[in-house]
Amino acid sequence: MAKKNLADWLKSAKHLEKEITNVILGQDNPIRLILISIFARGHVLLEGDVGVGKTTMLRAVARGIGGGYERIEGTIDLMPNDLIYHTYLGDDGKPHVDKGPVLRSGEDLSIFFFNEINRARPQVHSLMLRIMAEKTLSAFNKEYHFPHLVVFADRNQVEKEETFEIPSAARDRFMMEIPIVIPSDDKLMTDLIFDTKFHNADKLISQVEPDILNFNELNDVATEIQSNVDATQELEKYALNLWKATINPSSFNVKISDIDVKRLIISGSSPRGISMMMKCARVNAWMNNRSSVLPEDIHQIFHETIAHRLVFNPVYELRRTEIARELTTEIINKVSAH
Secondary structure (H helix, E strand, C coil), X not given: CCCCCXXXXXXXXXXXXXXXXXXXXXXXXXXXXXXXXXXHCCCEEEECCCCCCHHHHHHHHHHHHCCEEEEEECCCCCCHHHHHEEEEECCCCCEEEEECCCCXXXXXXXXXXXXXXXXXXXXXXXXXXXHHHHCEEEECCEEEECCCCEEEEECCCCCCCCCCCCCXXXXXXXXXXXXXXCCCCHXXXXXXXXXXXXXXXXXXXXXXXXXXXXXXXXXXXXXXXXXXXECCHHHHHHHHHHHHHHHCHHXXXXXXXXXXXXXXXXXXXXXXXXXXXXXXXXXXXXXXXXXXXXXXXXXHHHHHHHHHHXXXXXXXXXXXXXXXXXXXXXXXXXXXXX
């Protein structure tokens, strides 16, 4: 079969997006952002309350791209080895060892979902972050590789007891943090309550056409996208100024109500963060059938790629979600694109 070009891949990406939005109501923007992360090959934090459809959404994406989908629940007693193997007593009364969720799909592992990652201890975070960064793991006297792996993790943001917040250096490893909220449209909310087809997640997911994308070709496609979507010098200057504004917002006259902006930021975006922002902007341009990045491509992904990297003065941490949204919006409004 002839190799697909970027135009064919774009058709497949749009097809998958339509399949998922047909079964996941009112989450068009998060679905687009998740697909951007898939094509930018970056790991993602998901932000949202319980029961908003994060797991269903990821299972639908996994069905559409193929490869192995694995999931683990963060708990206070979870140990690093629980990611790698689990032991049990067999019918023969003898102990047995099985591969854990990270190893079960082998090299075909495509999407790994770490639910409530902040309930797990820092030692578990450390192992997960190493797997994310290196895409390898040594276990059972063997080296395992995960070339196609994208990790999604969500945090329990309601309960604070027995949780271990992910430090800023670890958050910086995630390409995006995507908010997923309950739809505000009355019609959509009514459908979610009364249309019984939305009450059976397994049946919903089975309606998504399988293997629309080839998971084991996505790395090559991602490289092609980054190589074929360019950025003008003017846009490069704009991206640089956005970066500077995350470090010193007051120098761009950025103001937030009831907050001393000069005291707000301890650390702005990292170079990794701005690099990931541009990766996502290129994918967004490609998904809009453009060969060059526009300021609006950055606007589409700016909050999701930058907000979780900012280190705030501890005085403001409890209001992080609200302040970060206002700050990124104000930076976009104040930094000139021309």
